[in-house]
Amino acid sequence: MAKPISIQVWNPSGKYRVVSTKSMPGDRWIRLLTDQDCRVEICTEEKTILSVDDILTLIGDRCDGLTEDWGEVLFSALKRAGGTSFSNMAVGYNNVDVSAANKYGVAVGNTPGVLTETTAELAAALSLTAARRIVEADQFMRAGLYDGWLPHLFVGNLLKGQTVGVIGAGRIGSAYARMMIEGFKMNLIYYDLYQATRLEKFVTGMLSSPFTSYGQFLQVNGEQPVTWKRAATMEDVLREADVISLHPVLDKTTYHLINKERLGIMKKEAVLVNASRGPVIDEAALVEHLKANPMFRVGLDVFEDEPLMKPGLSEQKNAVVVPHIASASKWTREGMATLAALNVLGTIKGYPVLGDPNSMDKFLDKSSPVPAACPSIVNAKELGLQISNL
Numbered sequence: 001m002a003k004p005i006s007i008q009v010w011n012p013s014g015k016y017r018v019v020s021t022k023s024m025p026g027d028r029w030i031r032l033l034t035d036q037d038c039r040v041e042i043c044t045e046e047k048t049i050l051s052v053d054d055i056l057t058l059i060g061d062r063c064d065g066l067t068e069d070w071g072e073v074l075f076s077a078l079k080r081a082g083g084t085s086f087s088n089m090a091v092g093y094n095n096v097d098v099s100a101a102n103k104y105g106v107a108v109g110n111t112p113g114v115l116t117e118t119t120a121e122l123a124a125a126l127s128l129t130a131a132r133r134i135v136e137a138d139q140f141m142r143a144g145l146y147d148g149w150l151p152h153l154f155v156g157n158l159l160k161g162q163t164v165g166v167i168g169a170g171r172i173g174s175a176y177a178r179m180m181i182e183g184f185k186m187n188l189i190y191y192d193l194y195q196a197t198r199l200e201k202f203v204t205g206m207l208s209s210p211f212t213s214y215g216q217f218l219q220v221n222g223e224q225p226v227t228w229k230r231a232a233t234m235e236d237v238l239r240e241a242d243v244i245s246l247h248p249v250l251d252k253t254t255y256h257l258i259n260k261e262r263l264g265i266m267k268k269e270a271v272l273v274n275a276s277r278g279p280v281i282d283e284a285a286l287v288e289h290l291k292a293n294p295m296f297r298v299g300l301d302v303f304e305d306e307p308l309m310k311p312g313l314s315e316q317k318n319a320v321v322v323p324h325i326a327s328a329s330k331w332t333r334e335g336m337a338t339l340a341a342l343n344v345l346g347t348i349k350g351y352p353v354l355g356d357p358n359s360m361d362k363f364l365d366k367s368s369p370v371p372a373a374c375p376s377i378v379n380a381k382e383l384g385l386q387i388s389n390l
C-alpha cells in the first residue's frame with residue numbers, strides 16, 4: 001500500500017486535475033489554472049526530491065498534468081491516468097526522457113526566456129565573487145581575523161580590459177557576455193555551434209563597421225573599444241580567456257565538456273563559472289585542479305551529483321559554491337511557475353503552441369489577457385501539435 005503523500009488542494013471540484021510536485025512561488029499560476037476549471041493539487045511533502053513511488057502516488061489513477069524527474073515509468077503512469085501534459089519548471093530538460101513522452105503522446109513543456117537575465121546575473125555575480133575572493137574575505141572578517149589594511153590582503157583579479165570567455169552563447173550565455181562587456185569593459189571570445197550574430201552586433205555594430213556599437217560609445221568617450229571573437233575551437237576560449245562561463249545545454253556533446261585536459265590548458269589564474277548543469281564539468285578533475293592551482297578559482301551554481309558535491313570540493317577556498325539558485329529571483333520564479341502552468345493548461349485545452357520561445361512576455365504581462373496558447377512545448381513537432389504565430 002503506497003504511503004499517502006501530503007497535498008494542498010485548490011478548486012477541489014475542478015473538471016481537470018493538475019498536480020504540482022513542488023509548491024511554486026506566487027499564486028498567479030494557481031489562479032490561471034483554477035479559473036479554467038482545474039483542480040490543482042500541490043505536493044507539500046517536506047523532502048526536496050520525491051521518489052518515483054511518491055510521484056506515482058501523486059498521479060493516482062486520474063491526472064491531467066504536472067512538474068519533476070521523468071521517463072518511461074512516470075510517463076506511462078501519467079498516460080494510464082489519462083494525462084496528456086507535463087511541464088518542467090525550468091528551461092533545461094535533460095531530466096526528461098522526451099522519447100518516452102513522445103511514446104505516450106505526452107506534451108513536454110519548459111520555461112525559456114523568463115530566466116535569462118536572472119541566471120546571467122548570478123553567473124556575473126559568481127564571476128566577481130570568485131575573482132575578488134569575496135567569500136574568503138567575508139569569512140575572514142566574521143572570524144575576527146582582520147586587524148588592519150595590508151597590501152597583500154585577499155588580492156584577486158581585475159576584470160576591466162581582460163577577456164571574458166563564453167561557452168554556449170545562447171540566451172543566457174549572450175546575456176552574461178553583454179553584462180561582462182558592459183559592466184567591466186571586457187573583450188569577448190565565445191564558442192558555440194552557431195554564430196551569435198545578435199551578440200556580435202551588440203559589441204561591434206554592423207559587422208562591416210570599423211566601429212563597435214558599444215565599442216563606438218566607448219571610443220567617442222575616449223576609451224578603448226571592446227572587441228569580440230568567435231573561437232574556432234573551445235580550446236581557443238579556454239586558452240585565451242581570463243574568466244570563462246559555461247552556458248550550453250546538457251547533452252551527450254557537453255557531458256564532461258570541461259575535463260582534466262581542458263582544465264590544464266586554462267590560465268593558472270583563470271576564473272571558471274558554471275551556472276548551466278553540473279555534469280558539463282568533470283567535477284572530480286576540477287577538485288584536483290583546484291588543489292594543484294590555488295590561484296585558479298571557480299564559481300559553481302550546479303554540481304555533477306547534485307545535491308551532493310564531489311569529495312574535497314567544499315574544502316577548497318578557491319571555490320565559491322551556491323545551491324542551484326541562478327534563476328532564483330522573485331519575478332523569474334513566479335514567471336517560471338506561470339509558464340509551466342500555462343504549458344499544462346494550454347495542452348489540456350488543446351491550444352496551439354507559440355512558435356517563438358524567445359517571446360514569453362505576452363504570457364508574463366499581468367496587465368493583459370493571457371494568450372490562448374502554450375508558451376513552450378519541446379516535443380510539439382513530434383506530437384504534431386499546432387504552432388501559433390501569435
Ligand SMILES: NC(=O)C1=CN([C@@H]2O[C@H](COP(=O)(O)OP(=O)(O)OC[C@H]3O[C@@H](n4cnc5c(N)ncnc54)[C@H](O)[C@@H]3O)[C@@H](O)[C@H]2O)C=CC1
Pocket residue numbers: 091092093112113115119167168169170171172173191192193194247248249250253254275276277301302324325326327
Ligand atoms: N543553474 C540554473 O538555475 C539554470 C541553468 N540553466 C541551464 O542553462 C542552459 C542554457 O539555457 P539557455 O541559454 O536558455 O539555452 P539556449 O538553448 O538559448 O542556449 C544553449 C546554447 O548552447 C549551445 N550548445 C549546445 N551544444 C553545444 C556544444 N556542444 N558546445 C558549445 N555550445 C553548445 C547551443 O548552440 C545554444 O546556443 C539550459 O539548458 C540549462 O541547462 C538555465 C537556467 C537556469
Ligand SMILES: O=C(O)C(=O)CO
Pocket residue numbers: 089090091092093115326327
Ligand atoms: O531553468 C533551468 O534549467 C534550471 O536549472 C532552473 O532554474
